[in-house]
Amino acid sequence: MEKIAIVGGGIIGLTLANLLPPEKFEITLYDEPTGQATKASAGIISPWLSKRRNKQWYQLAKAGAALLPKLAQDFQLDEAIYRQVGSLILQPEENLAALTELAETRKIDAPEIGDIHLLSNQETAEMLPLLKPQKSLFITGGARLDGLGYLNHLKKIATDIQFHNEKVQIKNPETLLTSHGPEQYDRIVLAVGPHLKELSAPLNYQVDIRPQKGQLIVFETNFTSEDWPVAMLAGESDLIPFNNGKILLGATHENDANWDLEPTNAAFHQLTEGAASFLIQPEKLFQFPHSQRVGTRAYTSDFAPFFGELPDGIIVASGLGSSGLTTGPMIANLLANFLNNHEKKWDSYQKSLINYLK
Ligand SMILES: Cc1cc2nc3c(=O)[nH]c(=O)nc-3n(C[C@H](O)[C@H](O)[C@H](O)COP(=O)(O)OP(=O)(O)OC[C@H]3O[C@@H](n4cnc5c(N)ncnc54)[C@H](O)[C@@H]3O)c2cc1C
Incomplete structure (x- = not known):
């Protein structure tokens, strides 16, 4: 069993938690939801006619819009949540x-x-x-996707996941500081939206967010x-x-x-x-x-999301801007494939991580 901590319970964190097979991963999700984007979102999934010129963003958003009907089936979302x-x-x-x-x-x-x-x-x-x-x-x-309805449904079906409603800090790439003291993990995923800058500061990362x-x-x-x-x-x-x-x-x-x-x-x-x-x-x-x-x-400075594995093994995903309901599930899907099958198939969906995080 690989012990994984996901910090952040927005669309990335909860989708990822539900995509990882419970027989291989023991998952703990920490979320303190003040100001969370997913629960406040409008719900538009329609990226195809955007005027944005960023080709990688378009590939990611297009793939996300195509993935959602499949996720709706797999997660059994009702039409009030996704339609x-x-x-x-x-x-x-x-x-x-x-x-x-x-x-x-x-x-x-x-x-x-x-x-x-x-x-x-x-x-x-x-x-x-x-x-x-x-x-x-x-x-x-x-x-249209009801962000809060989606999160509530995903929490309900994730019976193998431990949820903690609290703000945590990171001590080192394997340790979180929680209300129960330091907790060790094989992997830590940071899906904390705009809070990535402050959260990763103790590890000396500089983040463009x-x-x-x-x-x-x-x-x-x-x-x-x-x-x-x-x-x-x-x-x-x-x-x-x-x-x-x-x-x-x-x-x-x-x-x-x-x-x-x-x-x-x-x-x-x-x-x-x-x-x-x-x-x-x-x-x-x-x-x-x-x-x-x-x-x-x-x-981010170029309004594009970024995600992937840092040299120290931490997984990050942030910068989803105003289209994160569309790109978030696809990012979670790519990260789940990486964690589960060691497949890094994300080069066509984003610029190199070094552009956003040093
Ligand atoms: C008003 C509004 C309208 C939008 N409309 C659309 C739309 O129509 N279509 C679309 O595609 N996108 C839309 N978006 C964008 C979309 O909602 C976001 O891009 C997406 O939800 C971001 O998901 P996330 O998982 O990265 O972050 P979030 O949903 O913000 O989740 C991150 C979570 O991590 C928590 N957290 C942070 N630090 C810590 C810590 N140290 N410990 C524990 N928890 C922590 C946060 O509080 C939060 O709960 C909209 C956003 C807003 C605000």
């Missing part, structure tokens, strides 16, 4: 033809995009009745929203409908807020104003009771 409802992309009309062409090109090596339809004004409004009649692009492979505050609004409506697609509006205000009338509007990307977790009125106004011009009657949505969610993302 391919499709994504509607709303852009100025003159951009839609080029976007459709891009979707068709990307589909050649990403068939999971599904069907691609240019929708008329009427068809868009029928698909998501909160929207004004306007043209849009619809891709059927887009999905920063915290980014993200806020979104949760509206509790009486709409029958389960079948509605995700709507990716131009700007930061995307609409993510979940079951039971829950509609998310988000999210902000605040690089100067450090670790602040307070919801702000400025974010509420920014997000509602950003969405208003796409909605048929904004008050129809904004009148409902609402709350705000805040989380801290981790981002």
